[in-house]
Amino acid sequence: MRAESRREKRTLSRAQHRWFMRQAAEFSPSLYRRIAEIGPVTLPDRRRRGFCNFLARAVVGQQLSTAVARRIWRRIESASRNSAKSMPAFFCEENKELLRRCGISNNKIRTLCAIRRAWEDGNLSPRRLRRVGAEDRSRQLQGIWGIGPWTADMANIFYFLEPDVWPQGDLAVRKTFARFVVESNGMDPLEAAKLFVPHRSFLAIYMWRVVARDKL
Numbered sequence: 001m002r003a004e005s006r007r008e009k010r011t012l013s014r015a016q017h018r019w020f021m022r023q024a025a026e027f028s029p030s031l032y033r034r035i036a037e038i039g040p041v042t043l044p045d046r047r048r049r050g051f052c053n054f055l056a057r058a059v060v061g062q063q064l065s066t067a068v069a070r071r072i073w074r075r076i077e078s079a080s081r082n083s084a085k086s087m088p089a090f091f092c093e094e095n096k097e098l099l100r101r102c103g104i105s106n107n108k109i110r111t112l113c114a115i116r117r118a119w120e121d122g123n124l125s126p127r128r129l130r131r132v133g134a135e136d137r138s139r140q141l142q143g144i145w146g147i148g149p150w151t152a153d154m155a156n157i158f159y160f161l162e163p164d165v166w167p168q169g170d171l172a173v174r175k176t177f178a179r180f181v182v183e184s185n186g187m188d189p190l191e192a193a194k195l196f197v198p199h200r201s202f203l204a205i206y207m208w209r210v211v212a213r214d215k216l
Contacts, residue, residue: 052124
């Protein structure tokens with residue numbers, strides 16, 4: 001498949017963008033305006049460094065600002081390069097102290113080690129995980145110690161490029177969307193999000209874009 005075709009599948013068309021605007025107009029003039037301003041969005045493709053690295057970086061970034069998470073991840077990459085093991089083999093008991101010095105909590109270290117074990121056991125094959133649906137994949141990932149719904153949602157959206165995942169556990173997405181739903185005279189945010197099926201991953205991208213623009 002050509003690169004352009006793959007990109008088209010993860011980018012809203014102009015017609016789909018207009019559909020998003022119509023759905024938003026059902027309950028929130030403000031959301032309608034913001035979606036119109038932002039234009040068609042794309043699901044970012046985070047597959048370049050491999051699935052284990054993606055999962056590990058998602059775990060490291062939990063409950064941290066983007067800037068802090070990026071600094072810690074750079075320290076981990078540097079420590080891994082200086083050791084005899086590359087990631088994910090680097091996430092092991094003997095490197096616990098190194099990981100602590102990078103700024104990783106004990107619970108996150110435990111999760112990183114669990115990711116390494118799942119990888120060694122063959123349970124993190126992207127090819128195999130791609131063959132199952134988003135819900136089954138999420139359940140399988142949450143079978144790894146420390147992997148919760150948020151991390152599984154991030155994997156489904158950004159690695160497996162699933163178009164219809166609503167990351168209710170993401171505080172920025174949930175609070176931003178709820179702010180728009182207030183205009184709907186009592187509509188439940190989860191029900192409002194269902195208006196955007198089967199494209200709720202793109203709705204989440206819009207919420208993150210709104211947050212980013214509001215910080216400017």
